[in-house]
Each structure stands twice: as C-alpha cells, then as structure tokens.
Amino acid sequence: MKLIATAIMTMMLCxxxxxxxxxxxxxxxxAATGGTSASSIGAGATTSGPGGxxxxxxxxxxxxxxxxxxxxxxxxxxxxxxxxMAQAHEGGTFSKSHTVCHxxxxxxxxxxxxxxxxxxxxxxxxxxxxSATVPR
Amino acid sequence: MTxxxxxxxxxxxxxxxxxxxxxxxxxxxxxxxxxxQAGALQRQAPSQRLAKxxxxxxxxxxxxxVRSGNGSSSASASVSTSPGGSSVVAGGGSxxxxxxxxxxxxxxxxxxxxxxxR
Numbered sequence: 727m728k729l730i731a732t733a734i735m736t737m738m739l740c741x742x743x744x745x746x747x748x749x750x751x752x753x754x755x756x757a758a759t760g761g762t763s764a765s766s767i768g769a770g771a772t773t774s775g776p777g778g779x780x781x782x783x784x785x786x787x788x789x790x791x792x793x794x795x796x797x798x799x800x801x802x803x804x805x806x807x808x809x810x811m812a813q814a815h816e817g818g819t820f821s822k823s824h825t826v827c828h829x830x831x832x833x834x835x836x837x838x839x840x841x842x843x844x845x846x847x848x849x850x851x852x853x854x855x856x857s858a859t860v861p862r
Numbered sequence: 863m864t865x866x867x868x869x870x871x872x873x874x875x876x877x878x879x880x881x882x883x884x885x886x887x888x889x890x891x892x893x894x895x896x897x898x899q900a901g902a903l904q905r906q907a908p909s910q911r912l913a914k915x916x917x918x919x920x921x922x923x924x925x926x927x928v929r930s931g932n933g934s935s936s937a938s939a940s941v942s943t944s945p946g947g948s949s950v951v952a953g954g955g956s957x958x959x960x961x962x963x964x965x966x967x968x969x970x971x972x973x974x975x976x977x978x979x980r
Contacts, residue, residue, distance in 0.1 A: 748884060748901035748934070754891035769889055769896030771935040780930035782955040784939035786894055790947030800954030808952065810939075829937075830956070834898075858885060 748773045749858035753825060755838035757852070760819035762791035764812035766798075768836045770829035774860045783829040785810040792816025805830035818845040832860040898937040924965035926951040931958025940965075 752769030770783040781804065787796040789812035798810040806829040813822040823840040835857040843849040884901030925940030935955070943949040953961045 750885040750887040750898040750900045750937075752887045752889040752896050752898060754889045754894060754896065756891045756894070763892075765892050765894045765941070767889060767891055767894040767896045767939055767941070769887060769898040769937050769939060771885070771887075771898035771900035771937050773900045773930070773934040775934070777932060780932050780935045780956050780959075782898065782900075782928040782930050782935040782937040782953070782959060784896055784898070784926050784928055784937040784951070784953045786896065786925070786939035786941035786949070786951040788894060788941040788943040788947060788949035790943050794943075794946070794948040796948040796950045798950040798952035800952045802954065804956050806954050806956070808954065810950075810952070812948070814947075856887070856889070858887075 747775055747860060749832070749834050749860045751834040751836055751856040751858040753827075753836035753838040753854050753856040755823045755825065755840035755852060755854055757821040757823055757840035757842040757850070759821055759842035759850070760791075760816065760844050762789075762794075762814035762816055762819055762821040762842075764789040764794075764796075764814050764821040764823040764840070766810040766812050766823040766825040766838060766840075768808055768810055768825040768827035768838070770806065770808070770827050770834040770836065772829055772832065772834055772860065774832050779804060779830065779832070781806055781829045781834075783808045783827055785825065785827065787812035787823065787825070789814040789821070791821070792819070802830070819843065832862075834858050893942045894940070896937070896939040898935075900935045922947070922949070922966075924949055924951050924963070926953035927962045927964070928953040928955040929960050929962075930955050931960075
C-alpha cells in the first residue's frame with residue numbers, strides 16, 4: 727500500500743525545575759503522520775512548608791485529522807493525578823499522545839508517551855518525562 | 863477543512879529563583895502550552911504569581927488555570943486545534959485551590975463543553 731504521506735514527526739519535550747520548598751515539572755509530546763496529529767501536555771507545581779503542602783496541576787490534549795478525540799482529567803486532593811490523552815486516526819493511520827502526571831507529597835512527576843503509525847511502516851514511538859522533588 | 867496542527871514550535875524553558883525558593887516550568891509542544899510555578903512568590907505582584915494561559919473565546923482554543931489556596935502553587939495548560947479537531951483541558955489543586963477555565967471551557971461560554979470538567 728502506497729503511503730500518501732510519509733512524513734512522521736514526533737517531538738517530545740520534558741522539563742523540571744526545583745528549589746527549596748518547592749518543585750515544578752511538566753512534560754509534553756506530539757506525534758503526527760499522514761494528516762493526523764495528536765498532542766498532550768501536563769504541568770504541575772507543589773510547595774511544602776510549615777503551613778502544609780499546596781499543589782496545582784494543569785493538563786491538556788488536542789488532536790486533529792480524521793477521527794479526532796481527546797480526554798483530560800485531574801483527580802485527587804492533596805495528591806493529584808492527572809491524565810491527558812489525544813488520538814486521531816484515519817483508516818490505519820493514527821497518531822496518539824498520552825501524558826500522566828502525579829503532583830503532591832513533595833514531588834511532581836509527569837510522563838508522556840506518543841506514537842505515530844502508518845500501515846506498512848513501523849510505528850514511531852517517543853517517551854519523555856519531567857520530575858522534580860522538594861529538597862528535604 | 864484543514865486537519866493539520868502546526869507542529870513547528872518546541873520550546874522548553876526552565877527557571878528557578880533560589881533567593882525566593884521558587885521553581886517554575888514552561889513546556890510547549892506544537893500549539894499546546896503548559897506552565898507551573900511554585901514557591902515563595904509573595905514578593906511578586908498578584909498577576910505574576912499566577913500561571914496563566916491566553917484568554918480567548920475562540921472555540922478552537924481552551925485553557926485552564928489552577929491556583930492553590932495560599933497562592934504558593936499555580937499551574938496552567940492551554941491547547942488549540944484546527945477546526946474539526948478535538949481539544950480538552952483539565953485542572954485541579956489541593957483543597958482550597960481555585961480552578962478557572964477559559965476559552966471553550968469557560969463555564970458561561972455558549973459553546974461550552976463540560977464533559978471533561980470536574
């Protein structure tokens with residue numbers, strides 16, 4: 727089967743930063759092939775101090791091309807768990823990206839996995855992660 | 863209808879301010895952007911303490927901003943997609959946090975889609 731589009735582009739990104747009493751980290755990824763694309767992202771922050779812990783977490787996802795679908799959610803109170811997922815497919819060609827973040831208890835950890843695939847070609851997979859921990 | 867997301871930009875910026883015990887992160891992938899800030903930010907103006915995404919009523923764009931109750935942590939995510947695409951954001955925080963949605967996820971937006979909101 728002849729591929730109409732052969733360009734497959736996957737970009738992954740992760741990052742983390744920390745300082746005493748606080749931590750912030752995030753990760754993101756995107757994958758695209760054959761007119762489909764999917765991206766997901768997560769970023770979180772947490773602080774620990776005499777007054778207790780405070781955390782915030784934001785997640786996002788987008789997809790385009792063919793049948794596109796995205797979902798995102800954050801659950802929890804002091805320990806936050808977030809997920810963002812995007813997927814687009816057209817026939818056997820698809821792109822998808824999934825980010826999971828855990829935020830709380832003095833650390834932030836985000837991981838993203840992305841994959842693009844066209845029939846007749848090997849899937850292109852990428853993973854990235856970003857994590858930060860409040861210094862003890 | 864265009865079914866392609868621009869995948870040109872990929873930027874990672876990390877910054878921390880040891881003097882104020884701060885930590886921050888900005889992540890961008892294509893047309894998605896996220897940021898988070900944590901630490902002793904009280905010396906900054908309120909507008910600088912809050913991780914914000916772009917405010918827009920464009921239904922191809924949406925975002926969320928979360929700020930902890932004591933203002934020490936904030937995070938945001940904003941996404942956009944081409945017409946016909948799918949995008950979603952979600953946010954949450956520790957007890958006392960404030961979560962604000964904007965763009966298509968703004969609660970009073972006429973084309974609001976609340977399926978993914980808490």
